[in-house]
Amino acid sequence: MGETGQAVLDAIRSRRSIRQYSDDPVSDDDVRAILEAGRWAPSGLNNQPWRFGVVRDPECKNTISELTRYREIIRNAPVIIAVFLDNDAGYDRVKDCQSIGACLQNMWLATHTLGLGGVWIGEILKNKERVAEILETPESHELMAVFAVGHPKHQQQESQRKELSELIFKEL
Numbered sequence: 001m002g003e004t005g006q007a008v009l010d011a012i013r014s015r016r017s018i019r020q021y022s023d024d025p026v027s028d029d030d031v032r033a034i035l036e037a038g039r040w041a042p043s044g045l046n047n048q049p050w051r052f053g054v055v056r057d058p059e060c061k062n063t064i065s066e067l068t069r070y071r072e073i074i075r076n077a078p079v080i081i082a083v084f085l086d087n088d089a090g091y092d093r094v095k096d097c098q099s100i101g102a103c104l105q106n107m108w109l110a111t112h113t114l115g116l117g118g119v120w121i122g123e124i125l126k127n128k129e130r131v132a133e134i135l136e137t138p139e140s141h142e143l144m145a146v147f148a149v150g151h152p153k154h155q156q157q158e159s160q161r162k163e164l165s166e167l168i169f170k171e172l
Contacts, residue, residue, distance in 0.1 A: 011109050016159055018117025019073050021150025026078045030114050034081070034149065037110030043099035049089040050103045050144075053082035053135045063134055064146070067127035073119060077148035081107070082131060088140040100144045107147060117152035120145050 001009075035052055043049060055061055056079050064080070065071035074080055083104060090096040104120055111118040124131060128143035 008109075011113050015108060015112040016117070017119040018150070018152045019070075019119050019148075020153040021076050021078060021117065021148075022153050024078070024151040026116060026149055026151070030116060031079055031081075031149070033114060034107050034110045034116075038083070038103040038107040041099060041103035041106045043102070044095035045091055047089050047091055047096070047099075049086050049096045050100055051084040051086045051137075051141055053084065053137065055080045055082065055135070060134065064124075064131055067130055068121060068124040068146075070121050070123060073121065073148050074146065076150070078150045079148075081147045081149065082135060082143060083107075083145045083147060084132075084137060084141040085144050086138075086140050087142055097144070104145055104147065111149055115151075116149055118147055118149045120147055 031054060035054070038050060038052070039048070041050070055064065058075075061074055061077070061080060064082075065074035068074065083100060085096055085100050087096075108118055108120065122145055124146050125143060131143050131146070132141060
């Protein structure tokens with residue numbers, strides 16, 4: 001395996017959900033790099049159904065934070081990225097949602113390799129219509145996740161994974 005391949009595998013294994021951030025701002029260049037990574041995710045028929053709402057404004061973040069039990073994460077993150085599925089750009093619901101997942105994973109890996117931390121907040125989906133209203137999104141946009149990004153307050157977070165043998169149910 002080449003050096004690049006190993007770097008990608010290392011990034012996948014070392015990425016963690018980061019929920020606490022320092023007060024340091026996230027640069028426009030870093031936000032652009034994260035969005036670019038999301039933009040390059042695979043999608044069925046290359047339809048690229050993702051749309052982004054980037055929020056730095058403290059008042060707007062505070063309003064959005066009231067829609068989830070994870071309000072402190074949103075309030076304290078220097079930037080949040082609301083990731084939407086543009087249903088007008090879609091062609092197959094399952095494939096489009098899978099594409100959004102790939103987009104989010106690309107964004108997460110980019111965040112990690114930039115030395116930043118992030119967490120994907122899905123619980124807020126119970127109020128997705130309200131988030132869309134706050135961000136004044138087009139009617140075709142459906143919230144899929146809110147991704148909080150910032151400089152990690154703490155380093156060296158650990159995580160556990162099931163053994164691969166527990167996850168493979170059949171091998172022929």
